Amino acid sequence: MCGIVAAVSRRGGVSAQALDRSARRLQHRGPDAQRVWVDPTGRAGLGHARLSIIDLTTGDQPIANEDKRLHIVANGEFYDFERIRSELQQRGHTFSTRSDSEIALHLYEDRGAQSVHALRGEFAFAIWDQRDQVLFAARDRFGIKPLYYTVYDGSFYLASEVKAFVELGVPLEWDRETLYDIHFVTHAPDRSLFRGVYQVPPGSYLVTDGENVRVSQYWDWDFPRGDDIDTSTDPREHIERFAHEFNEAVRLRLRADVPVACYLSGGIDSCTVLGVASKLSPRPLRAYTLSFDHADYDEGDIAEAQAELSGAEFRRIDIRPEHTADHFSDALYHAERPFANAHVVAKYLLSRAVRDDGIKVVMTGEGSDEILAGYPHFRRDAVLYGSKDMAPETRQQLLAQLEQANRVSSGILMPQAGTQIESVRRTMGFVPSQLETWSQIGTGLLGVTSDEFRCAYAERDTYRQLMNTLDVERQLAGRDVVNQSLYVWAKTMLPNYILSNLGDRMEMAHSVEGRLPFLDHHLVEAVATMPVSMKINGMTEKWVLREAARPVITDTVYRRQKHPFMSPPATVQQGGKLYTMLQDTLRSSVLDGPGIYDRAKVVRMLDAIPGMDVQARNRADSLLMWMGSICLLHERLEM
Numbered sequence: 001m002c003g004i005v006a007a008v009s010r011r012g013g014v015s016a017q018a019l020d021r022s023a024r025r026l027q028h029r030g031p032d033a034q035r036v037w038v039d040p041t042g043r044a045g046l047g048h049a050r051l052s053i054i055d056l057t058t059g060d061q062p063i064a065n066e067d068k069r070l071h072i073v074a075n076g077e078f079y080d081f082e083r084i085r086s087e088l089q090q091r092g093h094t095f096s097t098r099s100d101s102e103i104a105l106h107l108y109e110d111r112g113a114q115s116v117h118a119l120r121g122e123f124a125f126a127i128w129d130q131r132d133q134v135l136f137a138a139r140d141r142f143g144i145k146p147l148y149y150t151v152y153d154g155s156f157y158l159a160s161e162v163k164a165f166v167e168l169g170v171p172l173e174w175d176r177e178t179l180y181d182i183h184f185v186t187h188a189p190d191r192s193l194f195r196g197v198y199q200v201p202p203g204s205y206l207v208t209d210g211e212n213v214r215v216s217q218y219w220d221w222d223f224p225r226g227d228d229i230d231t232s233t234d235p236r237e238h239i240e241r242f243a244h245e246f247n248e249a250v251r252l253r254l255r256a257d258v259p260v261a262c263y264l265s266g267g268i269d270s271c272t273v274l275g276v277a278s279k280l281s282p283r284p285l286r287a288y289t290l291s292f293d294h295a296d297y298d299e300g301d302i303a304e305a306q307a308e309l310s311g312a313e314f315r316r317i318d319i320r321p322e323h324t325a326d327h328f329s330d331a332l333y334h335a336e337r338p339f340a341n342a343h344v345v346a347k348y349l350l351s352r353a354v355r356d357d358g359i360k361v362v363m364t365g366e367g368s369d370e371i372l373a374g375y376p377h378f379r380r381d382a383v384l385y386g387s388k389d390m391a392p393e394t395r396q397q398l399l400a401q402l403e404q405a406n407r408v409s410s411g412i413l414m415p416q417a418g419t420q421i422e423s424v425r426r427t428m429g430f431v432p433s434q435l436e437t438w439s440q441i442g443t444g445l446l447g448v449t450s451d452e453f454r455c456a457y458a459e460r461d462t463y464r465q466l467m468n469t470l471d472v473e474r475q476l477a478g479r480d481v482v483n484q485s486l487y488v489w490a491k492t493m494l495p496n497y498i499l500s501n502l503g504d505r506m507e508m509a510h511s512v513e514g515r516l517p518f519l520d521h522h523l524v525e526a527v528a529t530m531p532v533s534m535k536i537n538g539m540t541e542k543w544v545l546r547e548a549a550r551p552v553i554t555d556t557v558y559r560r561q562k563h564p565f566m567s568p569p570a571t572v573q574q575g576g577k578l579y580t581m582l583q584d585t586l587r588s589s590v591l592d593g594p595g596i597y598d599r600a601k602v603v604r605m606l607d608a609i610p611g612m613d614v615q616a617r618n619r620a621d622s623l624l625m626w627m628g629s630i631c632l633l634h635e636r637l638e639m
Contacts (some may be wrong), residue, residue: 002061003029003049003508004073005164008127008135008210009155012253014041015385021167026160027507028334029075037062039069042386044128044135048073051511053361054081057255059099065109066094066396070355072257073254074101075147075160076123080250084118097318101125108136116205116218118203120252122516124200126158135208141219142367142519143202143495146504149213151199157208159218161505162194162336163637170197175593177460179252181441182338184442184462185624186492188469190215190502193337202495220311221469223528225478231531235544238334238534241526242550249278249520253363260515261286261354261362264307265565266299267546268557269365269374271306273517275552276361278310286359287312290319294568295410317353319346321578322565323564324441326582326627333508333636335501338629340412341439342567342621350602360546366503367518368493371527372542373535374562376406377433378445383537385430385481398539407615409564412622423464426470432485434493435463444623448601466492481536502565571609593634597627 007014019036022447028032030049048061054077062071081100084107089095089203093106107115108127113136122144126137137158139147147190149158150628151509166172175195181187189201200206203219205556207385237605254260254277262274264287274287285309291300301318303576307314324345331348332339339345383390385400406414415436422430442462446454470476470491476484501517507514517523527535530544537543541562550558570579583606591597 002051002075003027003160003164004075004124004126004158005047005160005168006045006073006128006135006137006158006166006429008128008156008208010043010210011154014038014042014045014155016045019045019047019138020166022159022164022206023049023291025164025167028511029160031511035060035062039128039130041267043133046071046073046126046128049517051360051508051513052151053077053256053258053513057099058097058099060097061099063099063102063105065105070105070127071130072101072105072110072127074104074123074438075239076125077121077253077513078103078119079121079255079520081443083459091312093591094631111207112136113216113218115209116313122514122519124160130613133209134157135210137200137206138205138218139200139202141203142490142499143522144499144504144516144519146500147453148197149200149206149208150500151211151213152196154211154363156208157215158206161360161382162192162197163585165197165335166234172197172637174634176459178628179594179596179630180457180460181462181465182630183445183449184338185199185438186462186466186496188465189491189495190469192300212391221524221528221578222350223475223479223483223487225477226480229480229529230530231533235534235547238408238530238544242523242544243353245520245526246272246517246548247276247280249255249517249523251280252364252520253515254281256361258360259286259358260363261288262360263362263514264289264303265365266302266306266557266560267365267563267565268542268549268553268560269518271303271365271553271557272368272545272549273363273365274306274310274312275549278312279552285310285312286315286357288315288317288350290346290352290360291316292319292568293453294344294572297566297568298581299563302554302556302560305608306557310552317350320351321568321570321573321576323349323579325581328578329632329636331355331506331509332633333471335505336633337496337501337638338633339393339499339501339625341625342503343565343572344506346567347502348509351507351510353370354512360511361515363515363517364496365518365523366514366543367494368545369562370486370490370498371518371524372545373486373532374541375413375434375436375489375564376402376409376541376562377415378482379431379487379539379541380414381430381485382482382532383539385434386532395441402539403624405561408566412441413564415438420464423461423467425432427483428476430481432488434485434489441626443621444619445626446567446604448623449596450598453596459509475480482532482536483528535606569618570624571617574610582624585628585631586624590631590635591627593639595631597631
């Protein structure tokens with residue numbers, strides 16, 4: 001994994017010095033080398049901050065093709081690259097490195113934009129094409145690797161992180177529409193929180209001459225319509241197919257020229273990764289687990305038992321509220337977006353511990369919930385909207401059991417009953433539970449914003465804006481409600497929080513590369529075609545994974561319901577350092593930075609927290625985190 005930057009200007013004058021400063025701003029992503037290249041005409045330039053994983057000696061970038069008319073900078077990993085490299089060599093291509101990144105360069109030379117279909121992995125890359133005088137850039141199918149762009153003062157800029165634009169002369173300012181939307185936890189897939197700065201959406205590529213920008217989608221989730229799903233296949237065949245595709249995804253991700261470790265929780269996702277990887281690895285793996293001082297959130301003992309079964313070396317990383325308070329601002333700086341829970345800071349500290357142990361590559365369990373409907377709100381949707389013949393009393397009983405079993409995620413993943421979002425209901429025919437929850441969070445947050453801010457967007461419907469970005473007819477209509485909910489989550493929370501705040505940004509803050517076997521597109525496409533009963537069987541989530549992984553996981557993990565990765569709320573320990581930090585921040589002048597909150601309203605909310613019951617304090621915690629994040633991010637990015 002690395003950091004990349006690019007600049008294109010039709011009038012020339014691209015500065016190597018500015019690109020160098022921009023690449024060095026991303027040094028946390030690539031501490032091993034920073035290099036830049038500028039086209040002799042000054043029309044374009046590329047910068048790269050390298051984390052050496054494959055080809056430790058000859059893989060520095062930018063890399064040129066044989067005639068020096070194409071140059072690439074890449075972030076990420078291209079799996080199965082040896083096979084593709086061999087095929088390219090047979091077609092006459094000459095390689096100057098042994099790096100996996102170089103295959104994307106020669107594939108583009110042969111196939112242009114269609115080359116992205118041959119790539120497998122987590123990636124974002126940019127190629128300057130001197131022949132056509134255009135920059136081509138692409139992002140992986142799921143948005144594992146970030147990629148932002150902007151056009152400013154007549155020049156086009158692209159970077160792995162928004163902060164890199166500052167060194168290119170681009171000022172960072174809030175995009176107030178998206179800042180409004182983010183209070184409802186989501187925004188359109190191509191937007192960022194910063195004015196004039198956009199994301200290349202997951203599964204898309206971009207072509208620009210420096211002025212005109214064209215973004216095209218090359219991949220989507222493509223869930224089948226309900227009547228196209230084959231329900232006659234023996235479940236054992238689905239289990240065998242899942243196991244085969246997953247084992248291959250793990251095998252490919254063990255390929256590195258440095259040691260590979262695993263992040264491990266007490267959940268079935270990371271336990272399966274460790275279990276399968278340990279079977280495939282020629283040497284014992286090291287497993288790293290976060291441990292909290294609150295029984296409802298700590299999974300250390302379950303993880304340790306899994307590590308013992310897998311023959312892995314177990315490392316427990318203890319996280320306390322004072323640790324998350326001390327590093328809250330640092331984690332925000334790297335995330336560039338707000339938090340709903342201090343779990344983001346915990347992940348930041350976990351990655352730091354891994355880096356301090358000399359580890360550069362970890363495999364993680366992210367993506368499993370997104371392909372296998374692991375979160376409780378997917379089961380809530382299945383009960384509410386996917387079971388038309390269910391007796392009302394049975395439905396209410398199942399919902400009550402689900403809510404009782406997911407108390408710790410109430411208000412974050414599970415909504416309070418009764419919210420309707422009419423624009424979503426008209427479009428989808430129902431309102432996914434995730435959107436209900438986000439709407440409730442947004443209502444709470446808007447309650448403490450200024451009258452001016454709220455009135456400026458009184459007519460704005462965040463979820464109507466979101467629905468307008470989705471291909472409803474080709475991707476949602478006629479699909480099972482669970483698959484529809486999975487699709488909405490995949491376009492919103494997956495790239496913009498799970499893979500960012502809890503993935504790439506916290507790992508790369510400490511130069512650690514995360515690899516995600518559950519988001520291998522061959523596996524994802526296989527799971528998408530399976531009946532929903534392979535994902536949610538009765539009220540058991542991720543059923544096909546449980547059955548496929550049973551030989552390599554403990555019985556406790558096999559039988560355990562999904563427990564979302566969360567840190568104990570700051571409000572649990574009133575008077576603790578994290579709670580005190582948030583209270584102090586929101587009572588200070590830092591609150592005024594974004595220019596959107598009403599001090600009197602915020603103080604009333606802060607004063608009311610000690611008198612709330614436990615459930616209300618848990619819900620208030622996400623509001624504190626969200627507001628505190630936005631205010632501290634404004635300060636940390638010097639906006």
